[in-house]
């Protein structure tokens with residue numbers, strides 16, 4: 001998609017959070033407290049939609065179970081997490097596209113993949129605006145932002161506000177939710 005990811009623009013993060021930043025009047029966000037408030041604002045505003053909404057691809061639990069491997073089913077359909085450094089793509093450096101392992105939707109490309117040191121495939125941006133969907137996740141006594149496939153609702157991973165430029169975001173994904181397609 002042309003123009004994505006965008007060139008570095010310090011205002012981009014502010015745009016991502018939107019009008020809320022203005023209402024919080026974060027003073028430069030340079031000090032630690034500012035960054036903390038900024039992250040809180042980011043997490044709060046990504047709670048846009050309910051995960052139980054209608055999807056373009058809708059299948060029964062049995063259908064997903066038959067279609068996917070046990071690990072893909074556990075992670076993508078039951079919001080599981082795979083072990084770090086012991087998954088398919090954390091150390092994949094080939095050029096290509098990462099699709100949803102459930103429905104094939106294009107989610108990420110190798111262009112925005114980076115070394116996060118976490119042991120999970122990490123990206124600083126999805127393949128385009130709206131390519132992934134974000135939801136507030138308060139499970140396991142943590143406040144996180146879940147990332148799902150907008151087409152089939154598959155659980156992909158979480159997004160954190162400690163990523164590199166140009167977005168400052170870290171999309172921490174599960175390999176089991178992705179299917180890599182190597183570029184010819």
Ligand SMILES: [Zn+2]
Pocket residue numbers: 100101102103104105149150151152153154
């Ligand atoms: Zn999908």
